[in-house]
Amino acid sequence: ETVMTQSPVTLSVSPGERVTLSCRASQSLGSNLAWYQQKPGQSPRLLIYGASTRATGVPARFSGGGSETEFTLTISSLQSEDFAVFYCQQYNHWPWTFGQGTKVEIK
Amino acid sequence: QVQLQQSGPGLVTPSQTLSLTCAISGDSVSSNLVTWNWIRQSPSRGLEWLGRTYYRSKWSNDYADSVKGRITVNPDTSKNQFSLQLKSVTPEDTAVYYCVRVRGGVFESWGQGSLVTVSS
Numbered sequence: 229e230t231v232m233t234q235s236p237v238t239l240s241v242s243p244g245e246r247v248t249l250s251c252r253a254s255q256s257l258g259s260n261l262a263w264y265q266q267k268p269g270q271s272p273r274l275l276i277y278g279a280s281t282r283a284t285g286v287p288a289r290f291s292g293g294g295s296e297t298e299f300t301l302t303i304s305s306l307q308s309e310d311f312a313v314f315y316c317q318q319y320n321h322w323p324w325t326f327g328q329g330t331k332v333e334i335k
Numbered sequence: 336q337v338q339l340q341q342s343g344p345g346l347v348t349p350s351q352t353l354s355l356t357c358a359i360s361g362d363s364v365s366s367n368l369v370t371w372n373w374i375r376q377s378p379s380r381g382l383e384w385l386g387r388t389y390y391r392s393k394w395s396n397d398y399a400d401s402v403k404g405r406i407t408v409n410p411d412t413s414k415n416q417f418s419l420q421l422k423s424v425t426p427e428d429t430a431v432y433y434c435v436r437v438r439g440g441v442f443e444s445w446g447q448g449s450l451v452t453v454s455s
Contacts (some may be wrong), residue, residue, distance in 0.1 A: 262441050271433055271445035272382070283443075315382060319440025323399060326382040 230254050230318050232327035240335040245306050249330045251299040251316035260320035263292055263301045266329075267312045275314075276301065306332070337361035339434050339446035347428075347453050353421040357434030357446055364410045364417055365390045369438045373408060373419045375430035376448075383430075387437070388417055424453045 231254040241247050251261065259279040264272040274283045276292035279299060289304040303310055311334055316327040343355035357371070364371060370389035376382050386398040386408040398406050407420045421428060434446040 260440060264442070271448050272442070273445070274441065274443055277441045317382075317442065323397075324384055324437075324440055324442075326384075328381050 229323060230321045230325050232316055232318055232325055234316055234327035234330045236330060238331045238333060240333050241306050242335045243306055243308055247303045247306050247332060249301045249314055251327055253297045253318055255321060256296045257318050257320040259295050260318060261299050262317045262319065264315045264317065265312045266315065272315060337436055337444045339436065339444060341434055341446040341449045343449055345450055345452060347424055347451060348455055349425055349453055350423055353424050353428060353451055355419045355432055355449055356416055358414070358416040362436065364415050365412055367391050369436050371410070371417045372435045372437050374433045374435055376433070377430035426453045429453045
């Protein structure tokens with residue numbers, strides 16, 4: 229099973245700051261990686277797939293990068309509604325697996 | 336736009352069967368472009384994929400090793416929905432359960448989540 233490791237576990241950030249989250253895979257994924265955002269009490273929401281393609285309706289301040297085993301999610305200017313937990317997920321190797329999440333909290 | 340509406344009891348007695356249903360609107364459970372999945376989330380396990388059903392000329396299922404032997408995911412074409420049954424539950428099965436539409440490995444659309452507590 230492919231292990232997904234996210235860092236950091238928690239990130240304390242001020243609104244307006246640029247944020248970069250990392251996701252590392254235990255084996256090569258090509259570009260078969262997705263990112264999800266989960267706010268308290270809500271279901272996860274798809275943000276990015278194919279490592280860098282934004283899902284429908286996702287603001288342009290969210291961008292994904294990387295390939296193979298190293299991936300990033302960048303939020304160019306953090307808005308108040310962006311504070312949440314972010315998960316990466318690989319879909320290159322069966323079974324699909326998720327990272328443990330990075331919580332982005334208000335500083 | 337697809338919507339997934341979950342239903343089922345929030346409290347299950349240990350050793351009994353957990354049963355949840357996911358009603359689909361805006362798509363068909365018989366679509367050959369997507370799969371219909373169940374995932375659960377708990378503080379100890381994080382997001383854990385459990386199983387799926389899908390139609391590709393015939394119906395098929397896949398299940399996670401962690402629950403294989405206890406889990407059944409079934410489609411119901413007459414009601415355009417699919418279900419989860421998890422047998423012989425223990426308190427470790429306490430979690431929020433989600434039904435999810437998956438296309439090409441991407442978890443596109445999620446149900447609202449169902450907190451299921453296993454307790455006597």
